[in-house]
Amino acid sequence: MIRLxxxxxxxxxxxxxxxxxHDLSFTLxxxxxxxxxxxxxxxxxxxxxxIKGRLLPGKGNVVVDGLNTRDKIQRSQVQNLVGLVGPVPDHQFISNLVADDVAFGPQNLGLERAEINRRVDAALKMVSMEDYAQYPPYLLSGGQKQRVCLAGILAMQFRYLILDEATSMLDPEGRGQVMQVLARLRQESNLGILLITQNLDEAQMADRVDIMQQGKIVANFCFRELAASPHLLRQYNLEEPPLFHLASVLKSQGLLPHDWYPDSLDQVVKALC
Ligand SMILES: Nc1ncnc2c1ncn2[C@@H]1O[C@H](COP(=O)(O)OP(=O)(O)OP(=O)(O)O)[C@@H](O)[C@H]1O
Ligand SMILES: [Mg+2]
Structure with a gap:
């Protein structure tokens, strides 16, 4: 568990x-x-x-699976538990081939070659970059670089994953793919995921949506509660997810019941039929 x-x-x-x-408490x-x-x-x-241990708190404690980032040795252990992917690939590509770059982290863990290759193949497939395995990373587009960074993090098999606006450079299809990767990781692993985003739509599968203002977490909601409340959306300056917008238009026309909430477009179509 991550605890602040x-x-x-x-x-x-x-x-x-x-x-x-400021005075922030948080758990994941x-x-x-x-x-x-x-x-x-x-x-x-x-x-x-x-959380990643790159910054140390002025006050309070950041503890990951019992390890406190204030302690130098424990901090380096925390860094092996938490993977962080940022908004722009700040990552300096260190190899001339995408596959070698993704392999770099697992190699440093001292894994066997066969296990490294297996992880690299699986991670590149997850982000749909397997066709670029033998490509030089510096020739990739921004969004492709972002995918390769994500693959590098996935290949490390961290226990916690922080995506800090990590889909900001991806096209809609790429964003959808990353969301599918997260959905799969949730089903197939026990990973804890912190998804930092400006887009409420991406929070649909979250167990909890936290809202941060001026250095504090000021509220938390379940996705549906937030997405279906024009009042809360206005209060926190959030955009109504397109699916909820469609549902509210259909509700206002009397085509759907007022207490009905959609999980997918298919569900809306079925409800209309
Ligand atoms: N390296 C830094 N040196 C000084 N101030 C910083 C630094 N990085 C961030 N800040 C300040 O700290 C505050 C919080 O910044 P932070 O980057 O954590 O916000 P954020 O919520 O991630 O914003 P965004 O949505 O733009 O990514 C801001 O006021 C910012 O100006
Ligand atoms: Mg930021």
Whole structure:
């Protein structure tokens, strides 16, 4: 379990001192998928870096499976438990071939060649980049680079995965694929996933949706509660998911019952028929 207890963090450097996370408490259990939404600058990426142990809390503790990031040795163990994929591939490709790049992490774990190859193949397939295994990474498009980064993280088989707007450069099909990968990972593994996104639509399969404002988690909801409430959507400045918009239009025409909520487009079609 990932646990943050009343954590505060400020960036302090020559130019600025800025409080980015303030008195924040948060939990994520293995097997859970939590979506985190919030305005620009609300502290989401800072929270991700605190969990990964790249930043240390000024106050409070970040504890992952009993390991406290304040302790140097425990912090390096936490870094082996938590995978973090960011919004733009900041990752410096270290190999001349995509497959070698994805293999780099598992190699550092000291795994056998056959196991490394198996993981690389599976990870590239998951992000639909298997045709690019023998391609130089620097020739890829931004979205393709993002997929390869994701494959590198998947091949590590971390216990927790943080996706910090990791689909921002993907086309709609690519986003859909990543969502399918997450759905599969949830079914087939006991991974804990933190999905940081600006898009409420992507939070559909989350067990919980947390809202962050000015360095704090100010509320949490189940997806349906939030997506179906025009009041909450307005309050937190969120866009109504297209499926819920369609359902509310059909409800206003008397074509669907008011207390009915869709899970998929197929379901709407069936309900109409
Ligand atoms: N390296 C840094 N040095 C100083 N201040 C920073 C640094 N990184 C972030 N901040 C500040 O900390 C606050 C939180 O930033 P953070 O990147 O965590 O927000 P965010 O919710 O991820 O935003 P976005 O949606 O734009 O990605 C912001 O006020 C930001 O200006
Ligand atoms: Mg961010």
């Amino acid at each position: 207890d009343q954590v505060s963090f400020s960036y302090i450097n020559e130019q600025v001192s800025r409080s980015a996370v 259990e293995a097997g859970q998928l939590v979506a985190l939404l919030g305005a620009n600058g609300s502290g989401k990426s800072t929270l991700a870096r605190l």
